[in-house]
Amino acid sequence: MGDFLDKRAEHLSTGMKQKTNIARAVVHQPDVVVLDEPTTGLDIMTKQNIIEFIRDLKADNTPVVFSTHHLDEVALLCDSVCLIDRGTSRFCGSIEAFKEVGQSGELNDAFMNIVKQGTMHV
Structure with a gap:
């Protein structure tokens, strides 16, 4: 992400915007994490990393609320x-x-x- 530190969000790719939004949602270690379509616009590898990240949050007993149209993610995570x-x-x-x-x-x-x-x- 170091290559993107000096770029404004509107100049990032869809995937980088999504990663940035997720980082912003969790950087302050909230009691509840809320994510809106967290894997939309991501490549397969990054999508899998996000799924593992959500699993890690759950393992740490951090409640995660997310919206999705991807019911395969619901089956994996909810x-x-x-x-x-x-x-x-x-x-x-x-x-x-x-x-x-x-x-x-x-x-x-x-x-x-x-x-x-x-x-x-x-």
Whole structure:
């Protein structure tokens, strides 16, 4: 990152902006880390590093809240999930309960089923 210390954020690549945002979110060691689409715009290697970083935060008992459209990341990282559809909370609970309510063992299918139901499971 030393090569980028003197650059303004708007002149960085998408991936570098994302890394910078993550660094800014954790540099002050907050009690809760909030990340918005943390792997968007990242190459595969960097994405894996971010996933490992989030796992390390969890291992240190640091709560991590993040938004994502990548349900494979949800499966890897989350203990619980909240599904917000067009501003309405459709589900909040464990991954297993999400699959049960969504009537599928696959997160993508469960997601689609819950959205189609249009009811709240909070």
